[in-house]
Every structure is written in structure tokens, then in C-alpha cells.
Amino acid sequence: MSFASSFSMLRHRAAASAAPLLLLRRFRCLRIAARHQQQNPNKQAPPSRNLLKAKQTLKEFSSLAPVLSLEASPPLTESQAIGVVAASQANFMRVIVPENDEPSGSFRGVEILCVVRALLKKIKRRVMVGDKVLVGSIDWVDRRGMIENVFHRTSEILDPPVANVDQLLVLFSLEQPKPEAFTLTRFLVEAESTGIPLTLALNKTELVDNEIISSWKARLRSWGYEPVFCSVESGHGLDLLGFKLRDQTTVIVGPSGVGKSSLINALRSNPSNAAEGENWFEPVLGSKWLEDQRVGEVSTRSGRGKHTTRHVSLLPLSEGGFLADTPGFNQPSLLKVTKQSLAQTFPEIRKMLSASEIEKCSFNNCLHLGEPGCIVKGDWERYSYYFQLLDEIRIREEFQLRTFGTKREGDVRLKMGDMGVQQAEPRLEPKKHRRQSRKRINQSILDELDDDDDNLLDEENDPILRALRNENS
Ligand SMILES: Nc1nc2c(ncn2[C@@H]2O[C@H](COP(=O)(O)OP(=O)(O)OP(=O)(O)O)[C@@H](O)[C@H]2O)c(=O)[nH]1
Ligand SMILES: [Zn+2]
Structure with missing residues (x-):
């Protein structure tokens, strides 16, 4: 672990x-x-x-204990409802709940501006964007309420911070900007490391000819992926994407300029998607705010660059499901990837390891660096990227170790793990028998960086620093 x-x-x-x-x-x-x-x-x-x-x-x-299981359907009073947290801003959370006020019995979505019950904060039960929540004390006229409890999460990602994500959509473009194989690999590795299913899509197909599309198709297939080719401009492939996103909570990630915001807008307003009946999220009553979550309007309203905020928000799709708009989160931090787990984020290595039931690597926790007896051979395109990322992660792990080791010597002891691998482990505080909180450890890394006079890191854009700060907030 x-x-x-x-x-x-x-x-x-x-x-x-x-x-x-x-x-x-x-x-x-x-x-x-x-x-x-x-x-x-x-x-x-x-x-x-x-x-x-x-x-x-x-x-x-x-009404609180324990955390509600996902299947739980507690009896609701007139002033209670179950909804999904779409955004969090300062002390408020925007929760979308279904409202059953149609004579036909069909549902509509209503946005309720909520505070979080003080008791939840007291017992440190965190509420995240994406959480399924029980809202109480609802004033249906003013659309205000209070989050009373949180349901179990099926997943939780930290960068950007979203709960209950069903799918990651890794979006790149074929032109403006062209895909860069190593950058694409970083994004794929980050996505794979969450364990959440991922879909890869390549946008702006109308800017390139068919040969380029075919060659990327073959290349990505050799990496283990079947990408969706699409164009927000021409509409090509959007139906297929819409189908894949249906009834799912999806987070889009990808570098700047590939068309993430354009795709979100296109999918939200695709008139052919507007099926009647069960699409209770669209329109969402009382949400001027949701309307504002569009590419152009946000920038004109705030008067700043459109991506100066880092608040993640879930946008309801017309066919059901949510897309997370993740402004500013377009660099993978790889913070959750360890030297040992990296291999599992490459489909090529996974395939080699599962193909050879009999012929196993000689070492249990082999890093697959071409040692004799290792079954992972170097005859695949991304082998050098694997090496490069392994090196990057090794440097980061050593940096973290050094930070704990020099600054907070007492908090860390080195332990010989399996196969002679040295692992850092926080020392138990002698009196309280409690581990140092992760927040403090992250803070110590941040302090270390602040102390460093030669620190040229771009704090705003450095993905690792950002991930650490997200975790602490
Ligand atoms: N030719 C072409 N241009 C597109 C397509 N999709 C988006 N664009 C353009 O690409 C540019 C960048 O699009 P955005 O949607 O802002 O890209 P983004 O991924 O959100 O970029 P960041 O906000 O910087 O992360 C815009 O000028 C879009 O109009 C497409 O399919 N074809
Ligand atoms: Zn090996």
C-alpha cells in the first residue's frame, strides 16, 4: 500500500x-x-x-449514523430530498435534486443552495463535489437547504477533487495542438492510476486527413487503446461520445486547447440528445449559475481569464449524467503513482504479465527494468516512456523521503520492506499513538519548498504542489 x-x-x-x-x-x-x-x-x-x-x-x-449506504432509501419528509453536489463555493454547496411537481409524474431537476450541517463538519465528514447527499430543511420557494448526511462514495479522485466518478475522458486533439506521445502517456498513466474506467478521444478530426487518423488509430491500438475520433466543429463522433457519457459522471482531462470546454458545451446543447421523459436534469430550475458555466460567459462575467478559478463543477447532461468541468486541471501530477504501481498503468505491461501464466518475472515486485528473468521485454513503443516516468517517480519519492528525513526526522523511520526495498514509515507519536496526519506531511513538503530560496517552481501550475494543496484543503 x-x-x-x-x-x-x-x-x-x-x-x-x-x-x-x-x-x-x-x-x-x-x-x-x-x-x-x-x-x-x-x-x-x-x-x-x-x-x-x-x-x-x-x-x-x-439521522446521521452511519454514513448512508448507496442503496439506502431513507424515508423522506416534505422538506427532504436526495441529490448530487454539483459545485462548492465558499460555505455553500449547489445540490441538484429531483422535483416531482409535474402532473405526469415526470422529474425535473432543482438546484438547492445548501450549507453543510455543522455536525458533519464537527465529525470531519467531508462533502465533495459529486457526493450523493441527503438534503433537509428545504425551502422549496427560496431553494435553500442543508446537507444532512452523505452517502458512501464509489470512488474519489483528488486532482481535481470529485467523488463518485464513473469514467475519465482523456481528450486530445489531432491538430492545434498535435498529440505529443509522451504527454499523452502521462495523461493516460494518471487516469489509469485512479482505477476508474477511461475513454480516450481525439478531437478536431476535420483538420487532418484520413492517413493521419489511421496511423494514430493503429499506434494507439498498439498501446492498448481504442480511441473515439471526433470533431466538435463538424459534429463527427459526438453521438458516440454522448452515448458513452450517458448516465455517467465523467471527468474530462486533457491539455490546454484540445477542445474540452467546446466539447462540454456541444454535448450539453446537442438538440438531438434532448430525449423526453426521464431527463430530469435539464432544465435545472433556479440555476442561473449553471447557465453561466459556459465557455464565453464565464470569462465575460468575471472579467478575468476564463480559467483563473480552480473550482470544479458538475454540469448536468441533457440525457442524464454529469460532466465535470475542470478548469486549470490540465497537468497530471502522477502523485498517486508509485514505482511499484507504475507498471500496472501500462496496458502493454499488463498484457505481458497476464499472458505468461507460467513464465513469471523472477522477482515478485520486479520493476521490469530489463533484469535477467524479467518477462517484460523492451520491444514496444512506450518502453522508454516507462523508464522515464519511473525515473521521475523515483526522484519524487526520494524527495519526499528527504523532506521527511531531514526536516521532521522524528516523524519517519525507515523500514526494510519485502525484497529488501526500503520504505519510509511515519513514526507513531509516543504519547498519542497516532500517526502524523497526511495534511501535516503535505504541509511539511510545502514548507520545505517555501524555505528554498532557489525555488523556481511555478506554484500555481505545478501539478504536484496543486495536488498537495487540494488534499490539504
Ligand atoms: N478546428 C477545430 N477547432 C476546435 C474544435 N474543438 C474546439 N476547437 C477550438 O479549439 C480552441 C480551444 O478550445 P477549448 O474548448 O477552449 O479548449 P480547452 O481544452 O477547454 O482548453 P483549456 O480551456 O485551455 O483547457 C477553441 O478555439 C475552439 O474553438 C474542433 O473540433 N475543430
Ligand atoms: Zn519484470
Whole structure:
């Protein structure tokens, strides 16, 4: 397990255990109060403040514990609904819930501007864009409400931060800009490392001739991918893409200028997509904001460049499903990829490893660097990219190690792992028996960078720094 993921597991566990503890304490208050009542039956003592508080907390927790399972369908009152968080801005979250007010019984989407219940914050239950949530205290006229609980997540990505992503759409263009094989590989590796299914699409087909399309098709097939060729300009391939996105929450990633925003706009307004009936997200009532999430309007309204904000938002598709608009997130950080996991992000290596059941690599955790006995041969196009990325990840891992090692020596100890691989492990704090939080570790990396006078890193655009900051926020 990677350093990073073990920390996030710990963090989740800590959040989950806070609630029962609080509950237990409040239960004790109740019991003591009840015993007091038994011993003094004639005294009608006014309920103590603690007792009131305990009752209140029990009431709060009864609708809260535990995190709702995805299949759960809690009984809803008039002022409650289940929806999806489409955006988060400052202290507010925009949640899209279905509204059943049509005589025909068909659904429409309503956007409710929500605050998050203080209790959820208290027990550190984070609400993310993409989360399925229980909204309560809804004022259907003003379209305001409060997020009362969160459902289990099926997935969670951090860069950009979105929950319940079903699919990643890696978008490149064939021209303006031309695809660059190594950059494309970085994007694919980042997408593969999430474990979420990915679709690769190549845009602007109308700018190139058929030979170029065929040669990319063959080349990408040898990498293990079947891309969708499309053109926002001519409309070619958009039906197929629309079909692939239907009823899915999809995050589009890709370099600047390939047509991500153009594609989002095209898919949202494709009139042939406007099926009648179950498309309860379009139109979304009360959302001037959603209308504004269009390429041109955002820039004119804010008066800044259209991509100066980094707020991710989910845009409802006319046929159901969401597309995440991810301004500014167009460089893969590869922060979740480790030396050991890199091989699994290359379909070519996966294929070689699964093809040879009998002939295994001599080493269990072989890095496939051409050692004798390694079954991963070098006769494939991206082998050199694999090497290059392995090197990059090695340097980053060493940098992280050095940062913990020099700055916060006490927090890290080196452990001999399997096959003699050295691994860094945070030292348990002697008194609290608690691991250092991932936030603090990330912060120590950021501090280290801030201390560095020769620091020429572009803080805004450096994907690793950004991913670390996202995690901390
Ligand atoms: N010729 C052609 N141009 C396109 C196509 N799709 C998008 N464009 C143009 O490509 C340029 C960049 O499009 P955007 O949608 O802003 O690209 P983006 O990926 O969102 O770029 P960033 O916002 O920088 O990440 C715009 O001028 C679009 O009009 C296409 O299919 N063909
Ligand atoms: Zn090997």
C-alpha cells in the first residue's frame, strides 16, 4: 500500500470513529440523568442542560449514523430530498435534486443552495463535489437547504477533487495542438492510476486527413487503446461520445486547447440528445449559475481569464449524467503513482504479465527494468516512456523521503520492506499513538519548498504542489 493511501485510510477511520465516541459520552449523560430521576422520583427537577444537549445530539445522530449506504432509501419528509453536489463555493454547496411537481409524474431537476450541517463538519465528514447527499430543511420557494448526511462514495479522485466518478475522458486533439506521445502517456498513466474506467478521444478530426487518423488509430491500438475520433466543429463522433457519457459522471482531462470546454458545451446543447421523459436534469430550475458555466460567459462575467478559478463543477447532461468541468486541471501530477504501481498503468505491461501464466518475472515486485528473468521485454513503443516516468517517480519519492528525513526526522523511520526495498514509515507519536496526519506531511513538503530560496517552481501550475494543496484543503 502506498504511503498516501494508508494515510487517507487512517483519516477515514478517524472520522468514522469520532461519532460513536461522542454518542457514547452523551449516552452516559442520559443514563446518569435517568438514575438521578429514579433515586428522586418526587423531585421534578428541570432537565439539566446536559440532558437537553444529550437528547438533541441523539436526535441529530439518529439521522446521521452511519454514513448512508448507496442503496439506502431513507424515508423522506416534505422538506427532504436526495441529490448530487454539483459545485462548492465558499460555505455553500449547489445540490441538484429531483422535483416531482409535474402532473405526469415526470422529474425535473432543482438546484438547492445548501450549507453543510455543522455536525458533519464537527465529525470531519467531508462533502465533495459529486457526493450523493441527503438534503433537509428545504425551502422549496427560496431553494435553500442543508446537507444532512452523505452517502458512501464509489470512488474519489483528488486532482481535481470529485467523488463518485464513473469514467475519465482523456481528450486530445489531432491538430492545434498535435498529440505529443509522451504527454499523452502521462495523461493516460494518471487516469489509469485512479482505477476508474477511461475513454480516450481525439478531437478536431476535420483538420487532418484520413492517413493521419489511421496511423494514430493503429499506434494507439498498439498501446492498448481504442480511441473515439471526433470533431466538435463538424459534429463527427459526438453521438458516440454522448452515448458513452450517458448516465455517467465523467471527468474530462486533457491539455490546454484540445477542445474540452467546446466539447462540454456541444454535448450539453446537442438538440438531438434532448430525449423526453426521464431527463430530469435539464432544465435545472433556479440555476442561473449553471447557465453561466459556459465557455464565453464565464470569462465575460468575471472579467478575468476564463480559467483563473480552480473550482470544479458538475454540469448536468441533457440525457442524464454529469460532466465535470475542470478548469486549470490540465497537468497530471502522477502523485498517486508509485514505482511499484507504475507498471500496472501500462496496458502493454499488463498484457505481458497476464499472458505468461507460467513464465513469471523472477522477482515478485520486479520493476521490469530489463533484469535477467524479467518477462517484460523492451520491444514496444512506450518502453522508454516507462523508464522515464519511473525515473521521475523515483526522484519524487526520494524527495519526499528527504523532506521527511531531514526536516521532521522524528516523524519517519525507515523500514526494510519485502525484497529488501526500503520504505519510509511515519513514526507513531509516543504519547498519542497516532500517526502524523497526511495534511501535516503535505504541509511539511510545502514548507520545505517555501524555505528554498532557489525555488523556481511555478506554484500555481505545478501539478504536484496543486495536488498537495487540494488534499490539504
Ligand atoms: N478546428 C477545430 N477547432 C476546435 C474544435 N474543438 C474546439 N476547437 C477550438 O479549439 C480552441 C480551444 O478550445 P477549448 O474548448 O477552449 O479548449 P480547452 O481544452 O477547454 O482548453 P483549456 O480551456 O485551455 O483547457 C477553441 O478555439 C475552439 O474553438 C474542433 O473540433 N475543430
Ligand atoms: Zn519484470
